[in-house]
Amino acid sequence: MNPILVYCRRDLIRWVRGRWGLISAMVMPAAWLIFVGLALPIRFTDNYIDFVTPGILAMTILSASLAGGGLLILDRMLGFFNKFLALPPPRESILFGKILVITIRGIVQSTIILVFAFLLGAHVYSPIQLLGTYFILFIFGVLLSAAATTVAIYVDDHDQYAAVNAMVSMPIFFTSSAMMPYDVMPAWLSPIAHLNPLSFAIDGIRILQTGVIPLTQIGLLSSLCVCVVGLAVHAFRKVKI
Amino acid sequence: MKEVNHDSLPYQDHKIVTHNLTKRFGNLCAVDQLSLSVGNEIFGLVGPNGSGKTTTVLMLTTLLGATSGDATVCGYDVQTHPRKVRESISYVPQDMAVDVRLSGRENVMMFAELYGVSDPREKTEEALRVLELSDRADELAKVYSGGMRRRLELAQALVHNPQVLFLDEPTVGLDVAARKKIWEHIRTLRNAGSAIFVTTHYLDEAEKYCDRVAIIDRGVLKAIDTPKNLKSLISQDIISVSITGTFHEIIVPGVRFAFVEDENLIFYAEHGESALPLIKDALSESGICVDTMSLRRPSLDDVFLHLVGTVEDSTPFKLSTFRNMMGRRG
Numbered sequence: 001m002n003p004i005l006v007y008c009r010r011d012l013i014r015w016v017r018g019r020w021g022l023i024s025a026m027v028m029p030a031a032w033l034i035f036v037g038l039a040l041p042i043r044f045t046d047n048y049i050d051f052v053t054p055g056i057l058a059m060t061i062l063s064a065s066l067a068g069g070g071l072l073i074l075d076r077m078l079g080f081f082n083k084f085l086a087l088p089p090p091r092e093s094i095l096f097g098k099i100l101v102i103t104i105r106g107i108v109q110s111t112i113i114l115v116f117a118f119l120l121g122a123h124v125y126s127p128i129q130l131l132g133t134y135f136i137l138f139i140f141g142v143l144l145s146a147a148a149t150t151v152a153i154y155v156d157d158h159d160q161y162a163a164v165n166a167m168v169s170m171p172i173f174f175t176s177s178a179m180m181p182y183d184v185m186p187a188w189l190s191p192i193a194h195l196n197p198l199s200f201a202i203d204g205i206r207i208l209q210t211g212v213i214p215l216t217q218i219g220l221l222s223s224l225c226v227c228v229v230g231l232a233v234h235a236f237r238k239v240k241i
Numbered sequence: 242m243k244e245v246n247h248d249s250l251p252y253q254d255h256k257i258v259t260h261n262l263t264k265r266f267g268n269l270c271a272v273d274q275l276s277l278s279v280g281n282e283i284f285g286l287v288g289p290n291g292s293g294k295t296t297t298v299l300m301l302t303t304l305l306g307a308t309s310g311d312a313t314v315c316g317y318d319v320q321t322h323p324r325k326v327r328e329s330i331s332y333v334p335q336d337m338a339v340d341v342r343l344s345g346r347e348n349v350m351m352f353a354e355l356y357g358v359s360d361p362r363e364k365t366e367e368a369l370r371v372l373e374l375s376d377r378a379d380e381l382a383k384v385y386s387g388g389m390r391r392r393l394e395l396a397q398a399l400v401h402n403p404q405v406l407f408l409d410e411p412t413v414g415l416d417v418a419a420r421k422k423i424w425e426h427i428r429t430l431r432n433a434g435s436a437i438f439v440t441t442h443y444l445d446e447a448e449k450y451c452d453r454v455a456i457i458d459r460g461v462l463k464a465i466d467t468p469k470n471l472k473s474l475i476s477q478d479i480i481s482v483s484i485t486g487t488f489h490e491i492i493v494p495g496v497r498f499a500f501v502e503d504e505n506l507i508f509y510a511e512h513g514e515s516a517l518p519l520i521k522d523a524l525s526e527s528g529i530c531v532d533t534m535s536l537r538r539p540s541l542d543d544v545f546l547h548l549v550g551t552v553e554d555s556t557p558f559k560l561s562t563f564r565n566m567m568g569r570r571g
Contacts, residue, residue: 001361006354010340017342017381079336086302086332087355088324241304 003089007097008104011071015105025105029060029113036179037120053117054205055178057133058198060113061106061141062172066165068102069148073161076152082241092233098149099229103141110137123209132208136218140201143225146232153239177202197224254280256405256436257301261310264296264460271296273460274310279405283427283437285451287444287541289549293460294440295335298409301438302332315404331398332407337414339390339397341383345374348382349396356401368396372426388419395426405436412446424450448472448541456548463548468541475539475547478513480520481505485530491523502546 015021033056037049072094075081084094114133118124125133148165155161175189176198182190193199197220204217257279264272272293286294299305301312303323311318317325339348349368353361369375372392377385382393391411398406411427412420424446431437431452441447447454448468455465464471480496483505490498495511496519510516513536524531 001354003355003357006351010343010351013347014340014342079334079338080340082299082304082334082336083332083338084355085304086327086330087352088328088357089355090324240306241299 003087003093004096004100007084007094008100011097011101012104015101025064025109026112028063029056029109030116032056032059033113033116033120037117047122049117049120049122050209051181051206052179053113053122054133054202054209055176056113056117057110057137057205058140058176058201059173059178060109061103061137061201062144062198063169064106064109065102065141065144065148066169068098068105068145069152069165070158070161071102072098072149072152073155073158077157085239085241090237091239092236095146095149095232095236099142099145102145102148103138106141106145107134107137110134125209129208132213133205136201136204136208136214136221139218139221139225140197143197143221143228146225146229150228150232150235153235172196172198197221200224256280257284257312257314257438259301259310259312262297262300262307262312263309264293264300264305265308270460272300272457275457275460275462276310277455277462277465279436279438279453281431281434281436282452283431283439283450285447285454286438286440286457287442287447287454287545288457290442292457292549294457295409296460297457298332298407298438298440302330302407303327304332329403330405330407331401331403333394333398333409333411335409335413337387337390337394339382339385339393342381344379344381345369345385345389345393345396346378348393349378349400352397353400358401361400364400368400371399371429372396386419388415388422391415391419391423392426395423399430403435405438406430408437408439410440410442412441412443420446444541444545454541456545458549464544471541471544472539474544475509477509477511477539478516479537479539479543480508480510480513480516481535481537482508482520482524483532483534484524485532486528488529489527491520491527493519493523496520499547 033049033053036056037052072081075084081094085091114125114130151164152161155164175192176196177185177193178198182193185193200217200220204214204221207214207217255278257277259278260276262272262275263270275293275297286297288294296305300307301314301319303319303326306320311320313319314326315329317329319326340351343351346365346369349365350361353365353368358364366375369378372395374389374392374396377389382390385393395411408427412423415423420443427437427439428450439447439451451468453465453467454471456463456471464474477497479499481502488501488506493516496516497509499507499509501507508516508520510520517534517536521531521534
């Protein structure tokens with residue numbers, strides 16, 4: 001079996017058997033969707049749940065990826081990382097294992113959101129739209145989990161990582177196009193939101209709903225993804241403890 | 242390759258060879274010019290906490306780069322051929338890292354697959370059987386005791402028949418029975434032809450189970466030999482005396498004051514039994530009241546204290562005995 005899959009399976013088993021991680025992964029996105037999509041008294045667009053679902057999907061991948069960086073922190077703190085580094089498989093297979101498991105977790109959560117969104121009255125995606133959505137979420141997940149896992153090599157411990165996580169995730173979410181369209185944003189926010197990678201993913205999924213393939217967004221995300229994964233592989237190859 | 246002359250093994254039998262291996266962290270020299278070689282044996286690296294034991298293991302297992310000097314494991318340079326080294330070794334760190342949400346079997350199987358052994362399932366069963374974990378292999382490692390977890394780690398390490406096994410403090414935190422069992426397993430491995438590189442600060446264990454012991458202090462190798470030869474560094478009997486009053490140097494033929502340990506005076510004597518009354522008399526004459534006296538054969542503890550000492554012992558007097566000792570040996 002490929003070492004990447006071995007590492008990935010290990011974390012997946014731990015996730016599923018961990019129970020609370022799994023329950024939280026199921027409840028959190030649903031809660032977001034209900035509170036933001038239905039309960040918020042603002043309406044930037046006609047069918048707000050249609051509008052906000054891509055935002056919540058991308059946000060779920062964001063938070064799943066950032067939380068996923070904690071997997072490596074724990075491995076480091078508990079001594080697993082040292083054991084893995086002394087094993088024969090190339091060290092980047094540890095990275096790819098984490099990317100895979102974190103992205104799978106994010107995709108599972110996204111799927112729950114989609115199901116909830118459709119139940120709550122969002123327009124049901126066509127198979128092509130679904131495929132496109134998953135494709136964008138996947139690239140976005142790989143990009144973020146590679147970044148988070150690499151940051152996790154350099155951050156001291158769990159507390160520090162949680163601090164970095166909190167510092168990064170909220171600004172990224174609120175400076176994106178997740179909650180409101182560009183034309184109702186304050187003037188200072190719009191350019192920032194345009195440069196935010198989270199917006200690339202969200203806009204991509206929204207454009208898919210209009211029946212267009214969002215080549216720009218996919219292109220941007222893919223190039224970013226290649227760069228970040230390249231840097232991450234480099235970091236993992238030269239890691240010393 | 243530069244020659245290393247610490248023992249008489251033919252070169253090709255050396256699984257680990259280091260030459261002037263050095264690691265600095267800023268100003269701190271964690272390992273200073275370490276040269277040693279290890280064959281198919283249980284090799285114990287002992288030293289106080291922070292003496293550079295773990296740093297040495299990390300360098301030999303390719304996890305940490307050396308500042309200078311070189312090291313080969315199974316003939317491969319750890320700096321230039323790390324992948325080859327990793328294929329030949331197993332490393333069990335101090336942390337006792339087993340996945341508690343995986344069963345014993347899953348834990349071992351994972352390593353079998355990561356090592357890329359050709360028949361992971363059979364090798365897993367064999368490793369579990371050797372470490373006497375087969376009965377409980379399906380239970381989650383969460384319910385394993387400390388000793389079982391350590392054995393599970395050994396099973397993970399053994400699953401690919403490593404040529405060299407690195408164990409960092411393998412018995413720390415275990416009860417006496419579990420420790421004995423771990424060491425018995427380590428012996429079995431040695432007999433099967435593996436080189437075992439162990440760090441420990443349990444000197445009694447090193448004395449009992451290691452074929453050779455290296456004593457390291459503040460990164461510097463102080464001595465390297467079999468426990469028996471190390472003990473003969475202190476060729477004499479050891480007499481421990483507790484007194485009331487201030488100690489002044491006494492002159493007794495065949496007896497030498499060594500150092501103070503836990504408020505006891507330690508003397509080395511060529512003939513312990515006959516020296517006891519002489520020391521008592523000499524002390525009494527100089528007005529010192531002797532409370533208790535005891536006589537024992539030297540243990541590795543004594544050698545260790547002699548070579549490494551404690552912070553308080555680094556007095557000029559201690560240094561001179563240390564020099565005498567090394568001088569006599571050379």
